[in-house]
Amino acid sequence: MKQENKPSLAARRRFLSKLGGAATCTGAAVAGVAALGAVQSAAAKSETAAGGSFPTADYDWTQHRWAYGVDATKCIGCLRCVEACKRENDVAADAHHFRTWVERYVYLEGEDKPRIDSHHDPVNIEASGSEREYRFANRYKDAKVEKAFFVPKICNHCTHPACVQVCPTGATYKTKDGVVLIDHKYCIGCQYCVQACPYGVRFFNDRKGVSEKCTWCYHRITKGLQPACVEACPVGARIFGDLQDRQSPISLFIRNNRVQVLKPESGNAPNVYYVGIDKEVS
Amino acid sequence: MEPLFHAAPFIGYVYPNETVIPWSLLIVVYPYLTGLVAGAFTVSSLYQVFGMQRFKPVAHFALLTSLCCMLIVPMPLLLHLGHPERAFNATITPHWTSAFAVFGYAASFYACLLVLETWFVFRPHLVQQAQGKGPLRWLYGAASLWSYDLSEKAMSYDRKWIFALAVIGIPAAHGLHGYVGFVFGSLKSREWWSSDLMPAVFLFSAIISGTALLIALYVLSCKLRKTPIDLPCLKGMAYTLWGFLMFALVLEGVEFASLVYRGREGIDAIMQYVGGQLVVLFFILQFGIGSLVPIVLLSYMIWRGTTGRALVAGVVASAVLVLLAVFMMRWNVVIGGQEIAKTGKGLLAYHPPIFGREGVLAAVLVVLAPLALLWVMVRLLPPWATKRDAIDLA
Numbered sequence: 001m002k003q004e005n006k007p008s009l010a011a012r013r014r015f016l017s018k019l020g021g022a023a024t025c026t027g028a029a030v031a032g033v034a035a036l037g038a039v040q041s042a043a044a045k046s047e048t049a050a051g052g053s054f055p056t057a058d059y060d061w062t063q064h065r066w067a068y069g070v071d072a073t074k075c076i077g078c079l080r081c082v083e084a085c086k087r088e089n090d091v092a093a094d095a096h097h098f099r100t101w102v103e104r105y106v107y108l109e110g111e112d113k114p115r116i117d118s119h120h121d122p123v124n125i126e127a128s129g130s131e132r133e134y135r136f137a138n139r140y141k142d143a144k145v146e147k148a149f150f151v152p153k154i155c156n157h158c159t160h161p162a163c164v165q166v167c168p169t170g171a172t173y174k175t176k177d178g179v180v181l182i183d184h185k186y187c188i189g190c191q192y193c194v195q196a197c198p199y200g201v202r203f204f205n206d207r208k209g210v211s212e213k214c215t216w217c218y219h220r221i222t223k224g225l226q227p228a229c230v231e232a233c234p235v236g237a238r239i240f241g242d243l244q245d246r247q248s249p250i251s252l253f254i255r256n257n258r259v260q261v262l263k264p265e266s267g268n269a270p271n272v273y274y275v276g277i278d279k280e281v282s
Numbered sequence: 283m284e285p286l287f288h289a290a291p292f293i294g295y296v297y298p299n300e301t302v303i304p305w306s307l308l309i310v311v312y313p314y315l316t317g318l319v320a321g322a323f324t325v326s327s328l329y330q331v332f333g334m335q336r337f338k339p340v341a342h343f344a345l346l347t348s349l350c351c352m353l354i355v356p357m358p359l360l361l362h363l364g365h366p367e368r369a370f371n372a373t374i375t376p377h378w379t380s381a382f383a384v385f386g387y388a389a390s391f392y393a394c395l396l397v398l399e400t401w402f403v404f405r406p407h408l409v410q411q412a413q414g415k416g417p418l419r420w421l422y423g424a425a426s427l428w429s430y431d432l433s434e435k436a437m438s439y440d441r442k443w444i445f446a447l448a449v450i451g452i453p454a455a456h457g458l459h460g461y462v463g464f465v466f467g468s469l470k471s472r473e474w475w476s477s478d479l480m481p482a483v484f485l486f487s488a489i490i491s492g493t494a495l496l497i498a499l500y501v502l503s504c505k506l507r508k509t510p511i512d513l514p515c516l517k518g519m520a521y522t523l524w525g526f527l528m529f530a531l532v533l534e535g536v537e538f539a540s541l542v543y544r545g546r547e548g549i550d551a552i553m554q555y556v557g558g559q560l561v562v563l564f565f566i567l568q569f570g571i572g573s574l575v576p577i578v579l580l581s582y583m584i585w586r587g588t589t590g591r592a593l594v595a596g597v598v599a600s601a602v603l604v605l606l607a608v609f610m611m612r613w614n615v616v617i618g619g620q621e622i623a624k625t626g627k628g629l630l631a632y633h634p635p636i637f638g639r640e641g642v643l644a645a646v647l648v649v650l651a652p653l654a655l656l657w658v659m660v661r662l663l664p665p666w667a668t669k670r671d672a673i674d675l676a
Binding site: 092094095096097098101103116117118119120131153162164165166167168169170171186187188189190191192194195196197198199200201202203204205208209210211266267282 | 287289295296297298299300301302304305359362363364365366368369371372375376377379380381382383385465469470471472547620623624625626627
C-alpha cells in the first residue's frame with residue numbers, strides 16, 4: 001500500500017512544484033511586460049520633457065505653469081462662460097453636468113446665512129425655460145437684498161490633486177505645466193475621482209462611460225489661446241495665464257491682489273485664485 | 283417641463299454635478315458581499331485554525347459560502363464601471379497611490395487561496411467520486427487533478443496545507459474587507475466617510491454578517507435535508523454573533539460620536555440629515571430593529587439558557603435581523619455619504635431605478651447570485667459531515 005502511495009505522493013509534489021514554477025514564470029512574464037511598459041512610458045516622458053512634443057510638436061510643457069484667477073467682484077452672472085464651455089468642450093447639454101458653473105450668493109435683510117443657487121436649481125431652470133439654457137431667475141426682486149455676488153467655479157487643477165491620488169489606473173494625471181487631465185481612452189469609469197474631488201468639479205460622462213472635468217481648454221492654451229470661458233467673459237472676471245511669465249495677467253492678478261483659494265484645509269493646494277469672495281463660499 | 287436628465291432632488295445648496303449620485307446601489311452590494319466573504323471565512327477558521335470542534339458541522343459549508351460570495355464580488359464592480367472591458371487596466375498598470383489599485387491583486391490572491399483551500403478540504407470527496415461510477419466522474423477526476431492518493435500520509439500532508447491556508451486566509455480575508463473600509467475612510471472630500479475607524483467598523487460588521495448568513499443558511503439546509511440541527515454548533519455561532527455584534531455597535535457608536543463631537547464644517551447639514559432621512563434608515567432599521575433587537579434577544583437566550591426549538595427560532599430571527607442591519611449599514615455609509623453634499627450646505631435624495639444596469643433588480647440578482655452558486659456547489663461538493671465522520675468523532 002505504502003509503496004503504491006509513495007510515487008503518487010511524489011507525483012503530486014512534482015505537479016505542485018511545476019505549478020509553482022509555471023506561476024513564477026507567468027509572474028515574471030507579467031512583471032517583464034509591466035517593466036517594459038514602465039520603461040517605454042518613462043522614455044516617452046523624458047522625450048517630451050526634452051523635446052517638447054506634447055500635445056503638439058511645438059509646445060514644451062516644461063516651459064509653462066498655468067494658473068487661473070477669478071475676480072468675483074466683477075462677475076455679473078451672465079453665464080456666457082458656462083455656455084461657451086458647454087459648446088467648446090461638448091459638455092452634456094443639461095443642468096446637471098458642468099465643467100464650469102456660477103454660484104449666486106444673496107444675503108436678505110434679517111437673515112444670517114446666504115441663499116445660494118446655481119443653474120441646476122429648479123427655479124432657475126423654470127426661468128430659462130430649458131435645461132439647455134442657463135439663466136439666474138430674478139427671484140429676489142421683491143425682497144430686501146443686503147449683499148449679493150456671483151462666484152464662478154471651475155476645476156482647481158490642484159498641486160496635490162486628490163482625484164489623481166485615487167485613480168486606480170493613472171488615467172487622470174497632472175501635466176508638467178500644472179493641468180490635471182483625464183485620458184478618456186484609459187479611464188475605466190469607476191468614478192472614484194468624482195468622489196475624491198472636494199470641489200464637485202468632476203462628473204460622469206454617460207455617453208463615453210468615463211469621468212470628465214475642466215481641462216482649462218488644454219487644446220486651446222497649448223496653441224497660445226485663452227480658455228473658452230475666459231475669452232467669453234465680457235467683464236474680465238476670469239483671468240488665465242502663465243506663472244512663469246512675471247507679466248502675465250495671472251501673475252499680475254496674484255501679485256496685485258490679496259488672493260485666496262477654496263477649501264485650503266483639504267491640502268489639495270488649488271491653483272484657482274479668488275478675489276472678492278465671502279466666508280460662506282466653499 | 284419634462285427634465286432632460288433624472289437627477290437626484292436636493293434641498294439647500296449642492297454643487298450642480300453632485301445631483302448625479304456617482305456610486306449607486308451596486309456599490310452598496312459590493313462591500314456587503316466582501317463582508318459576507320470575510321465573515322463566513324472567520325467561522326471556517328474558528329474550526330480550521332483555532333480548533334473549535336463545535337464549528338465542525340458548518341466549517342466546510344462556511345468555506346463554500348465564502349468562496350461563492352467571493353466569486354461574485356467582482357460582479358457589482360464590473361456592472362458599475364463605465365468601461366468594464368478596461369477593468370484590468372487597474373491591474374496591468376496599477377496606480378499605487380489609489381486604494382482601488384490593490385483590489386485586483388488582493389482579491390485575486392484571496393480567491394486563489396479560497397479555491398486552493400476548498401480543493402484540499404474536498405479532495406477526498408473528489409477522489410471518491412472520480413473513482414466511482416457517477417456520470418460526473420470525469421469532472422471530479424479533472425477537479426482532483428487525477429491525484430487519487432488518500433493515504434494517511436497524503437491526508438496529513440493535506441491537513442498541513444489546509445491549516446497553513448486557513449492561517450494565511452485570516453489576514454487575507456480581513457485585510458480585503460478592511461481595505462474596503464479604507465476606500466471610504468481615506469477620502470477627505472466627505473465628512474461622513476472620512477474616519478480612521480471606518481476599516482474597523484467595516485470589519486466587525488463583516489464578521490457579524492457572515493456569521494448571520496451561515497446561521498440562516500445552516501438552519502435552512504437542515505430543514506431542507508430533514509436532518510437535526512446541531513445545537514452546540516448553532517449556539518457557538520450565536521455566541522460569535524453576539525460578541526462581535528457588541529464590538530460592531532461600540533465601534534460605530536464611537537465613530538458617530540466623534541463625528542458629532544468634532545463638529546467640523548458641514549456638521550449642521552449632517553445633523554439635519556441624521557434627524558431626517560436617517561431616522562428610519564439608521565435609527566429604526568439599522569440600529570433598532572437590526573442591532574438592538576438581536577442583541578437583546580441573544581442576551582436573553584444566553585442568560586436563560588434557552589435551548590431546543592426556541593433557541594433555533596431566536597437565533598435565526600437574530601441572524602436575519604443582523605443581515606438586514608449590515609445591509610442598512612452599507613447603505614447608510616455608501617449612499618448616506620453621497621446624500622450629504624460636499625458643499626456642507628445641502629442634502630440630496632437617492633432613488634435607485636428599478637431596471638437598468640445599476641437598478642434594484644440588478645442589485646437583487648447580484649445578491650442572490652452567490653446563493654444560487656452555493657446551491658449548485660453543495661451538490662457537487664457536499665460540505666456536511668457524513669456518517670463515517672460521525673463514527674470517527676465518536
